Amino acid sequence: MTATREQAQTLLEQLAGPQATLRDDQWTAIEALVVHRRRALVVQRTGWGKSAVYFIAAKLLRAEGRGPTVIVSPLLALMRNQVQAAARAGVRAATINSSNVADWQDVHRAVGTGDLDVLLVSPERLNNPDFRDDVLPALARDAGLVVIDEAHCVSDWGHDFRPDYRRIRTLIGELGSGIPVLATTATANDRVVDDVRSQLGVGGGEAGGDALVLRGGLDRESxxxxxxxxxxxxxxxxxxxxxxxxxxxxxxxxxxxxxxxxxxxxxxxxxxxxxxxxxxxxxxxxxxxxxxxxxxxxxxxxxxxxxxxxxxxxxxxxxxxxxxxxxxxxxxxxxxxxxxxxxxxxxxxxxxxxxxxxxxRYFASVAFPSEPMVRNVIRALETDRPQSTPALEPLVDLNRTRLEMVLKVLDVDGAVRRVKGGWVGTGEPWEYDEERYRRLDEARGREQQAMLDxxxxxxxxxxxxxxxxxxxxxxxxxxxxxxxxxxxxxxxxxxxxxxxxxxxxxLMRPGVEITPRRQWPSGLAKLGVSLSGKISEGPGAGRAIGRLTDLGWGARLRAVLDGPDAEAPDDLVRAAVDVLAAWKWDTRPTAVMGLDSERHPLLIESLVARLADLGRLTNLGSLAYAVERRPVTAANSAYRVAALDGSWEMPDLSDLGGPLLLVDDLVDSGWTMTMAARVLRQAGAPEVLPFAIAAVS
CATH class of the missing domain: 3.40.50.300 (P-loop containing nucleotide triphosphate hydrolases)
Known part of the structure; x- marks a missing residue:
């Protein structure tokens, strides 16, 4: 073996144990990246050892004085596994994603000081204004290796799944000379392989004409x-x-x-x-x-x-x-x-x-809106100031999820740009790529038929x-x-x-479970909130009448919550009673309380009164908002918890003899119920049982 292969074998043993042996095809990929600085596409089945290739290559390149490896990775679970695997090989790795917002600045500094071997980022992070403008240029110039994991998401087939994967092509185009690129996936047919080649210049095209393509057998013997x-x-x-x-x-x-x-x-x-x-x-x-x-x-x-x-x-x-x-x-x-x-x-x-x-059919229908809808978004951004996604929602006929996807696609296409404070139009001409969307529909049809076959x-x-x-x-x-x-x-x-x-x-009866939050989001200390680890003063498992997306109760619940504030209708009360009657709680609640509401105070107040009367529960009224309550607008969990902290007046529940039923109109993230239950537990409630008219999902 060459000295470099011996080093790779040693690193593999650190990563996978002393019994591990570096395969010839793994070494072929590592050699292409480390020795020859080539681009490579590796399509190998799950368990083949694709992560070993890029972690070993990252370590070897770092030993030569090269910059950190950047891994674009799509899922949080995957990132966590990758960070743990890197540590076993002595690779210093960190991640920037939606779950560790409070750590981003520390990670940015570690990149700048050279204290990281590997940085894992989600594709969406590539267009975060701070990261895109302040961190990414240096990485593109000085990176030792760029890895696109689960590279099939780069394909046309993945655009409606993760539009920001298309931005990777721009990143690769801006790389300094001699920076190798590795794309890996376990699931790519010929069509996807060809598309990845064209998207990334890997294995074909002018930039990747001498690239390595490794495709192995996909049988899974077990x-x-x-x-x-x-x-x-x-x-x-x-x-x-x-x-x-x-x-x-x-x-x-x-x-x-x-x-x-x-x-x-x-x-x-x-x-x-x-x-x-x-x-x-x-x-x-x-x-x-x-x-x-x-x-x-x-x-x-x-x-x-x-x-x-x-x-x-x-x-x-x-x-x-x-x-x-x-x-x-x-x-x-x-x-x-x-x-x-x-x-x-x-x-x-x-x-x-x-x-x-x-x-x-439903998921295909919402994949990408029609041209008139997209044009509405572009027109709404023809202003002199940035507009946030919530500000745009009332102006275009798209819900939040589809609007965000359209904005990302338009951003990749250059028609809009994400900046601090929201989105702005660029004024650049934009064409609706009807041909591409037609190809996508045809590909979907073929692959759906293959699944039926x-x-x-x-x-x-x-x-x-x-x-x-x-x-x-x-x-x-x-x-x-x-x-x-x-x-x-x-x-x-x-x-x-x-x-x-x-x-x-x-499955047909009213009533869905509200699963309680079990873990505080990370990074709260940096936001001035001293909560971490497992939640010990939260609510128990709860119930809602139904989900807004349910085929049965969904339409009725949306009508109640979208309409004017009014007393709880009889059918809603009957459904609530049926849900409570079927609830197999360990100890029956002795009292009921509503959450203070700006949208539906009469609805909640009347439902609490009816449940108290029908269930012979003590009516404790509403958990009142504190005077200094701050509006909660953040979508990120850590910031949401920080904003909810101190939102309610502390009641006196020292004489409460049993569990308390806590009623709200709508449960979404679950943090409002969690933080309110914490207040009630601290006030003397032995247990808090959440009950909501509807759950978002």
């Missing part, structure tokens, strides 16, 4: 793939509840929507399973705790959306179940790749539903997925010998009728 057609949503959920304990170890249950994840998690907990929900709406600190619970097998499963996916590393994950089919085989392969990385066998079960196609095929399921991913090592007529079609061992799809009906009643 996965046993199965499809179970168990019927409607209630029947599928009942099937899962009946079979969950037979699945090996702990695992992940994927759903297509946040609402479904929460509903299924609540139903499984009622059946006695140790389960928690994990979605894009889950707070960063709580996500970290839930990941730890799954890693330590303290839960049987996390019921998750795609928020728990790329890069989450639990080598002994025993199973992955999908309640509903993802919209493409590529997305499906990405998610099932979480299982069986160090086990001989792992179960992968797909429970498709007839409604899956409606979900696919996967459900119906009688051939080897692993071979089917590998063909969809253009696996270069797939041989003709190859079979995995493990899936249900290869072995003939199919799960029984029969569902007990009484269990299915019980599940249907559970």
């Amino acid at each position: 996965l046993r793939l199965s499809v179970v057609k168990a019927g409607n949503p209630a029947q599928r959920a009942a099937w899962l509840a009946a079979h969950l304990d037979t699945l090996p170890g702990s695992g992940i249950i994927y759903t297509l929507t946040v609402a479904q994840a929460n509903d299924v998690a609540a139903m499984l907990r009622e059946r006695g399973h140790e389960i928690a929900a994990y979605t894009g709406a889950t707070e960063a600190a709580e996500r970290e705790q839930l990941e730890g619970d799954l890693l330590a097998n303290r839960v049987k499963a996390l019921v998750a959306t795609s928020a728990l996916g790329m890069g989450f590393d639990k080598p002994d994950l025993g199973f992955v179940v999908h309640l509903g089919a993802p919209a493409s085989p590529i997305a499906y392969y990405q998610q099932v790749g979480r299982a069986g990385r160090s086990t001989e066998s792992a179960e992968v079960v797909l429970l498709p539903g007839a409604e899956d196609r409606e979900v696919w 996967y459900l119906a095929t009688d051939e080897c399921r692993m071979t089917f997925l590998r063909r969809q991913l253009n696996d270069p090592e797939l041989a003709d007529s190859e079979k995995c010998g493990r899936c249900d079609n290869c072995t003939g061992a199919h799960y029984d799809a029969t569902v007990d009728e009484s269990a299915a009906e019980e599940t249907r009643q559970r």
Whole structure:
């Protein structure tokens, strides 16, 4: 071995243990980056060791006096795993993302002083004004290596998922001479590989003409793939509840929507399973705790959306179940790749539903608005001063999520620019790329049909997925010998009728669980709030009548909350009573109190009075706002908690003999309930049980 390869082997042993051996193809990639300063695209299956390549390369380049490595990484769970892995190899790594706002300045300084080997950033951070203008230019000039992890997100297919991934092309174009670039992914077919090449100049084009492209085989020897057609949503959920304990170890249950994840998690907990929900709406600190619970097998499963996916590393994950089919085989392969990385066998079960196609159509329909809507956004920014996203909302016919996506795409295209204080128009001409969006729709249609074909095929399921991913090592007529079609061992799809009906009643009745916050957001000390770690004085588990997004109660709840303030209507009171009657609390509440409200004071006051009368509870009125209360506008959790601190007058609850039911109109982030419950606990309430008319998600 060359001296450099010996050093790489030593670093690998630090990273993965003394038994680890550097593969020839791993060394080929490292040599291309460190010795030859080339650009490389590595498409290898989950568990191959892509992170080892860039951490070893980063350390070797640092030893040569090169600058820090910049890793563009898409998910918080992935960043956390990467920072921990870097530390094992003696690599000094830090991250800048939405969960550590209070640490950003310290990280910026560490970059400037050369005290970091690796900086992990989200693609969105590339266009934060401070980072873009003050930090990024020096990184682009002095970086030792730039890594784009999960590079399939760079592809056209990923634009509506993370528009800021398109900005990476600009970053790479501004790199100093001789700075190597590595793009990595486990899920890329020929179309995605070609698109990544053109986007990044990796493996093709003038900038990357001599680049290295490494594509390996995508077979996963431990996965046993199965499809179970168990019927409607209630029947599928009942099937899962009946079979969950037979699945090996702990695992992940994927759903297509946040609402479904929460509903299924609540139903499984009622059946006695140790389960928690994990979605894009889950707070960063709580996500970290839930990941730890799954890693330590303290839960049987996390019921998750795609928020728990790329890069989450639990080598002994025993199973992955999908309640509903993802919209493409590529997305499906990405998610099932979480299982069986160090086990001989792992179960992968797909429970498709007839409604899956409606979900696919919905997400496709909101991917990117029509040209007139986009033109409205551009016109709204034809002013002399920046406008924030909330200020723009009333001016354009788009909700917050779609508006933010449009602004990001327009920013990447140069029509608008993000600055301190919001967004401004650039005055540059902008063309609606109808051809690209047409190609996207056609690609979606093909990949959705491929997913339907996967459900119906009688051939080897692993071979089917590998063909969809253009696996270069797939041989003709190859079979995995493990899936249900290869072995003939199919799960029984029969569902007990009484269990299915019980599940249907559970999913259709009013009432959704409000999961309490368990962990304070990081960085509060820097904002003058002395709270950290686990929450000890927060509320218990709560309930809401329904979600604003529910098919059943959603429209009625939106009508009540969007309309003028009025007394609680009878149907709302009856639903609230039904929810409270079904609540299996350890100790029944003895009193009820409302949260002070600027939007719906009469609605909350009347509902509190009716519940007190019907439930024979002491009516304690409202938890009043403090005179010095500050308006809460921040979306970031740490700043939100800081703004809520001191928002209410401290009541006297020293004589309260039991739990207190706390009523609000709407639960979104959960921090208002958490901070209000803290005040009530400090005032003498032995327990606070949250109750809301509606939950956002």
